[in-house]
Amino acid sequence: MPALSKNRIKYIRSLDLKKIRKEEKVFLAEGPKLVGDLLEYFPCSFLAATTSWLQGHPFVQADEIAEVNAEDLSRASLLKTPQQVLAIFRQSDYELDKSIIKDSLCLALDDIQDPGNLGTIIRLADWFGIEHIICSPNTVDVYNPKTIQATMGGIARVKVYYTPLPDLIKSLGDTPIYGTLLNGDNMYSQRLSRNGLIIMGNEGNGISKEVESLITRKLYIPNYPQSRETSESLNVAIATAVVCAEFRRQAAWK
Amino acid sequence: MPALSKNRIKYIRSLDLKKIRKEEKVFLAEGPKLVGDLLEYFPCSFLAATTSWLQGHPFVQADEIAEVNAEDLSRASLLKTPQQVLAIFRQSDYELDKSIIKDSLCLALDDIQDPGNLGTIIRLADWFGIEHIICSPNTVDVYNPKTIQATMGGIARVKVYYTPLPDLIKSLGDTPIYGTLLNGDNMYSQRLSRNGLIIMGNEGNGISKEVESLITRKLYIPNYPQSRETSESLNVAIATAVVCAEFRRQAAWK
Numbered sequence: 001m002p003a004l005s006k007n008r009i010k011y012i013r014s015l016d017l018k019k020i021r022k023e024e025k026v027f028l029a030e031g032p033k034l035v036g037d038l039l040e041y042f043p044c045s046f047l048a049a050t051t052s053w054l055q056g057h058p059f060v061q062a063d064e065i066a067e068v069n070a071e072d073l074s075r076a077s078l079l080k081t082p083q084q085v086l087a088i089f090r091q092s093d094y095e096l097d098k099s100i101i102k103d104s105l106c107l108a109l110d111d112i113q114d115p116g117n118l119g120t121i122i123r124l125a126d127w128f129g130i131e132h133i134i135c136s137p138n139t140v141d142v143y144n145p146k147t148i149q150a151t152m153g154g155i156a157r158v159k160v161y162y163t164p165l166p167d168l169i170k171s172l173g174d175t176p177i178y179g180t181l182l183n184g185d186n187m188y189s190q191r192l193s194r195n196g197l198i199i200m201g202n203e204g205n206g207i208s209k210e211v212e213s214l215i216t217r218k219l220y221i222p223n224y225p226q227s228r229e230t231s232e233s234l235n236v237a238i239a240t241a242v243v244c245a246e247f248r249r250q251a252a253w254k
Numbered sequence: 255m256p257a258l259s260k261n262r263i264k265y266i267r268s269l270d271l272k273k274i275r276k277e278e279k280v281f282l283a284e285g286p287k288l289v290g291d292l293l294e295y296f297p298c299s300f301l302a303a304t305t306s307w308l309q310g311h312p313f314v315q316a317d318e319i320a321e322v323n324a325e326d327l328s329r330a331s332l333l334k335t336p337q338q339v340l341a342i343f344r345q346s347d348y349e350l351d352k353s354i355i356k357d358s359l360c361l362a363l364d365d366i367q368d369p370g371n372l373g374t375i376i377r378l379a380d381w382f383g384i385e386h387i388i389c390s391p392n393t394v395d396v397y398n399p400k401t402i403q404a405t406m407g408g409i410a411r412v413k414v415y416y417t418p419l420p421d422l423i424k425s426l427g428d429t430p431i432y433g434t435l436l437n438g439d440n441m442y443s444q445r446l447s448r449n450g451l452i453i454m455g456n457e458g459n460g461i462s463k464e465v466e467s468l469i470t471r472k473l474y475i476p477n478y479p480q481s482r483e484t485s486e487s488l489n490v491a492i493a494t495a496v497v498c499a500e501f502r503r504q505a506a507w508k
Contacts, residue, residue, distance in 0.1 A: 116370070126486050129478040154486065188507040224383040224502040232381050232408065235374050238495045241488075245496045246503075248478040253442040 004048060004072045012048075012076040015088065018141045025091045027143035031083040037153030042089035048073060049085035062087065078145050091143055096134065096161045098168070101197055102175045105247060106132040108165055110211050111202040112139045112236060119150020120237040121200070126154035128244040134161045134168060134197070136211075169197065169214045177216045179207055180239055184218035192247045200240050219243065258302060258326045266302075266330040269342065272395045279345045281397035285337040291407030296343035302327060303339035316341065332399050345397055350388065350415045352422070355451055356429050359501060360386040362419055364465050365456040366393045366490060373404020374491040375454070380408035382498040388415045388422060388451070390465075423451065423468045431470045433461050434493055438472035446501045454494050473497065 004012075014020045015028040026045060029038050032053060038044075044062035054060070054067055074082040100106065107130055112118050118140050125133055140147065142160040151158075169177055176196035180187075199215060201207035207215070221242055223232065234242070258266075268274045269282040280299060283292050286307060292298075298316035308314070308321055328336040354360065361384055366372050372394050379387055394401065396414040405412075423431055430450035434441075453469060455461035461469070475496055477486065488496070 120489050120492065123486070124488060124492050127477045127488050150489075152487065152489075186507070188503055221499075222502075222506065223381045224506060226506060232377070233406065234378060234381050234495075235404075235406075235491075237489075237492065238374065238378050241492045241495050242499045245475075245499065248476075249442055249500075252476065252478060252480060253440070 004066060004068055004076055008066075009072070009076045012046075012086065012088070013078065016078055016145055018144070021091070021141070021143050026088050027091055027148055028078065028086065028088055028145050029148050030077060030079050030086040030145075031149070032085055034149065034151075034153055035085045035087045037156050038087070038089055041156035042092065045088050045090060047085065047087040048076060053084040079149070092159075094159045094161055096132075096163060096168075098171060100132055101134075101172055102195060104132070104195055105130055105193075105244075106134060106197050107240065107244075108134045108136075108168075108197050108199045109139050110136050110165055110199055110207050111205075112200070113203055115140050115144040115146035116150050117203065117235070117237045118142060118144075119147040119152075119154075121240050122147070122151040122158050122160065123154040124237065124241045124244065125158050126151075128241075128248050130244060131157065132159050132161070134163060134165070136165050136208075137162050165199070165211050166214060169211070172197070177214060178219055178243075179212065179215040179217075180221055180243060181207070181212070181215070181218045182220065184220035186222050187219040187243065187246050188222065190217070190219060192250045194247075194251050198240075198243060198247070200236055200243075203236055258320060258322055258330055262320075263326070263330045266300075266340065266342070267332065270332055270399055272398070275345070275395070275397050280342050281345055281402055282332065282340065282342055282399050283402050284331060284333050284340040284399075285403070286339055288403065288405075288407055289339045289341045291410050292341070292343055295410035296346065299342050299344060301339065301341040302330060307338040333403070346413075348413045348415055350386075350417060350422075352425060354386055355388075355426055356449060358386070358449055359384055359447075360388060360451050361494065361498075362388045362390075362422075362451050362453045363393050364390050364419055364453055364461050365459075366454070367457055369394050369398040369400035370404050371457065371489070371491045372396060372398075373401040373406075373408075375494050376401070376405040376412050376414065377408040378491070378495045378498065379412050380405075382495075382502050384498060385411065386413050386415070388417060388419070390419050390462075391416050419453070419465050420468060423465070426451070431468055432473055432497075433466065433469040433471075434475055434497060435461070435466065435469070435472045436474065438474035440476050441473040441497065441500050442476065444471070444473060446504045448501075448505050452494075452497060452501070454490055454497075457490055 047062040048066040179199040301316040433453040
């Protein structure tokens, strides 16, 4: 079994850097479940796996396949606990078609910074049938390895775009633009649509002033027992989930 | 300004280890918002802060206070981006009174492993007015620094207990015991109570067989568009949030 070369290991590990990922137009994914999911959706340029994983996947397609031992895998891996297989996939370049926002429910993320939060949001969007997420240019890179791992495969089905949000929103006409704000209306008392954009803001600063001014449907997630005096808040991925669940409850179960 | 001694820095950093935290019956918290919140609720045995933080908090109470520079703080800190203040607090030892589960809504966590997930669950429990969380003995330690940071202060208001779940549940009589399971009933079609226990399971394996057999109200979080054939799943903190939100919606807004 040929070992992975030092250069190869260095290259794999360098995919932790956005600059390198952007130049190479690739991203890294690790683990049998995730790699297995992504192989169906993204072209794979390189795959390294243990003998037993490869035996279980005789028809795997990749430009290059390396059979490696656990030691090599752990040297190349960015995970605390390396797992059987890692793969390098080519990034997808999606064109945003604005009519999808007029016709279906989409998410917009205004400067989300934490890669785990972005990955978790992609995973829950997948669960709630939200297929398009539009990010402000300063939102963390979707191809960050921590994001990819946290999507648990959701990245295969959810399309993520980067574009300035104010211009996008201004071009949407009367499509409803939702945002959660402390001075919003209790979302349980609102009729929520099956289309439009739900905007979620940065972890520390929330939604930016300019984007906030473009929100046409301000929502509030009530806490319990209800009091707006509270100093508590919700993590942005948690807030996104609770809001998306309510949109979908009203669409399907109300 | 006296520097922190090497031994002191070593001691602070050792609080990343459960063994040391348990022996010392303390935990570490960092950052102005979190430390500020916790100072109102937990006795503080040691606090290290920059001059400017201390000037803004002239009445801070701690057994020992050290004025430190940014360099010392960053040597002692477990965070990637150290912040102005860190503090060591004494752990609280709560006695579980079972009548609270009969009278109010509580969470039970069956072997949650990720410290960030536990912290996020404590934070959202705080938001939804759930004041008691009962963990199986193998659930990650609530005093793990990553958990404490993720609670964003929720640990001050939410009480966390560790006890074997099967014995606890068996002692609760006809108190409703909820769990989310793939073969459960759509939670939107169920009448949810204001008391009882909601059980959430391990990240990889879900709820253990023995605990599952004791669930009296099996719930299912519907995805959208609905199909149980899906391979997707929700992160455990996300699932907890969506379930708790629905319990509270029914209690307050239905």
